[in-house]
Amino acid sequence: MRIAVLMKSVPDLVEDIALDEDSGQVLFDEMTYVPSEWDDQALEEALLIKEESGAEVTAVTVDTGDSDNILFTALAKGADHAVKLVGDYDPSLTNRRRAQIFADYLRDQAFDLVLSGVQAIDDIDGQVPGLVAGIMGWPHASVVTEVHSKDKGVVLRQEYAGGLVAEIEASTPLVIGIQAARKPPRYASIAKVRQVAKTQQIEEVEAESPDVPTLAVRRFYKPVASGHAEMIDGDVEEVASRIIEILQERNLLRR
């Protein structure tokens, strides 16, 4: 089975999001980027499939200037190939265009399975896997937590609201949005990533910038706080009486 894992980096939320409040623009160049954690889950699931029943895993990114480390890390963890789709792209690349670039690449390759993070902090709707499937006309499953290879297809677990889980059989080719891998993602030691960077190659594939429908974002801004928490100071007695007061104010105390 040949598996492609689509990966990307997202702004590191440990740092503040760089936003020019006057112009309403996100300053993409002024942020630091980290691998999207759901893509890490997708890679882990792909590697688990490989370990369980054999597969060839290829990690794929669109080069927005910082993808080498993601790819070398994927190789260090056990991916067989790493592909960087290169063109004139920067971190402001939209997910719609990113999905088109991925799909253009995937169309020429004979992958059975395409995995990617079901969501990322910059596309909370889980756009990439769904968009890629839609563009390619492939079947798609989302919010998946487990994938096993079976006969010519796969068996996957999908979670529904309300605590219901389905086990689904699907035939390949297929695009899957991974919510979580069966196990927490493995660690790639710095030395191993460094060693891989010296010994293994990232395959670079030219990818032309496709024409895609775009949204015009008028402005970005920080959410306006609508209320705030009250911090209760004082010793135990004072704190306790203030809590009782609050409960009484809201009619939460039964007399």
Next chain:
Amino acid sequence: MIGQDILMVLTILMFLSATGYFVYRMLPIFRVMQQARSTNRLDNWPKRLSFMLGQVFGHRRLLRIRLSGILHFFIFSGFVILLIDIVSAIGQVFDPHLVLDAPLAFVVDLWALLVLVGIALAVYQRAVLKPERYHGSDERDGYIILAMIAVIMIGIYLHESFYPFAAPYLFHVHAALNPWGFVSYAMGHLWIQMGLAHNAAVAETGYILGYLLDIGMVFAFMAYLPTSKHLHIFLAVPSIFLHKTRPYGELVPPMQKEDESMAIRTFRDMNWKDILDLFTCTECGRCQAVCPAHAAGQPLSPKMVILELRDALRKELGGGEPVPLAGGAVSAEELWSCTTCGACQEACPVFIEHVPKIAGLRAALLEDGEVDKNSQKVLVGWDRQGNSFGQPQRKRPAWTKVLDVPIKDARKEPVDWLWFVGDFASYDPRLQELSRLVAQILERAGIDFGILYEGESNAGNEALRMGEFGLFETLAQKNLKWLEKAEYNQIFTTDPHSFNALRNEYRKFGFEKPIRHYTQAFLDLIEQGRLSPSPLGIRVTYHDPCYLGRWNRVFDAPRQLLEKMGVELVEMPRHGANSFCCGAGGGRIWMEEVGIKERPADNRIREALTLDAVNYFVVACPKDMSMFSAAVQSTGSEDRIKVVDVAELLAQAVGLSVPESAVAMK
């Protein structure tokens, strides 16, 4: 003549077969040592020699457990005496005129008796006292060895006591009972009374039996040794001579080749002393008895790690399929339980180094991606933000903002002291108060000091001890960028872990600036008259941080500092080099506490609570502040004991106002 001839031939045959078998069993071990990594253990040999003599003849470490040390001394010294007997007994067979001089005969008889007393005590210890430390050891081996030694002693008495009666027949010489050899003398008279002495056949049989029980058993013993814990008879003394010296706190030596890994996957990844260690282990379990992870009920025993590795190597040498060492021979759970506190190495009477092996095995697990998930987050955080708190690098100096006098930026201007703050003292809100207090003390003393602000990253001490050498290297390089550029005369830190890394581990990169722990530096300031504390008049106990005490041998400075502040120090039973770890080291502070029955920190607080009228538990490490404050709460001892940092005491003693929140609890 025929009897003597048979004995001579027999002796030679026994000698050849025993030594031949011994060498045959030992050679493969030495071959493994040859293939292992190198380490220089012959530097400064006069000092090594005198150290070794003190340990061997003074039994310094062994005597820490009184009964055990004394009985070992009896048996050990018996072996020295035994040499005299072997020479005389075998010599007699070849040259019947050789007779032990009076004093020597006395010494041999007396020591054989002492050895028997030692064996009786050893059996008493094993069978009656049953110390927990023997759990997991090969007890059968222990009893076999004790029995063999007892048989040898009985053999000595037996052949000595029959010698005068058998000599005329066997060796055609006349000999008399020697009153100096008082036990055999008494036994000889017993044989006379029983009418056995003057029966040629009985006398000959008695002598030969005694000779075989003595010399025959000595050779049997030798053949038995290579597969027994008693190989330490030969290996312990060299092992002590070859012990790790300076820098003691350095976990991993500089890598000799590019791309060399600290990971131990096969026995070739260890150094030759590591291999020697496996066969030197006496299974005494002193390491197990002091291990905080073992005490907490976790699956780790340093002794078992050594024995599991030894057994794996033996199996391999016996032609068995090699098993993975990390996660196979030694389980991942064992390896991740270690706090790297070094108590095991401190207790080991034969100077085995457990911690580097554990860290090397951890590195192998880590390379395979196997690591506790909480600590994985910390490793990633160190890589991305340079701290374990998941906080942005730029917030590292945030604690300095509310200070009245701004701290100099050592990246921009020269300073006298460069303060390396460390993660906990920078980011932990409670410890930030403490850091500000330290800044005020330095100001009060008129010290020209600065910090590296965002230029400082975690020192990498814990990353290295979790087996992540690459990350340690990355962090070290980040720090060295500024440590080498900035102008300063010495480094100052409150954090023993940073202290250890900067002092011992950064040498690999050619960095050798002087560094002082705040307890040392504050003591200097008082001695120079730059700080004048007034007596506090309190009774406290002091906890030695592992990375200040054991790994860097700073025991006196904190104690003298307390004395200068008019503080009465009451020592806990486990103090100084025998201090008991808080449980935080080696990355444990971030790992899940699965299977812990009693947290090491709780255990420690309970120890402090046994002290009479001691209400303060003084710490000199930011992590200790976190660990022990939590332990005081979880043991419900808030009204009995208070955890205070040595800087809080000093601040109070020099009249600074100590913010209530700096104190861990009311």
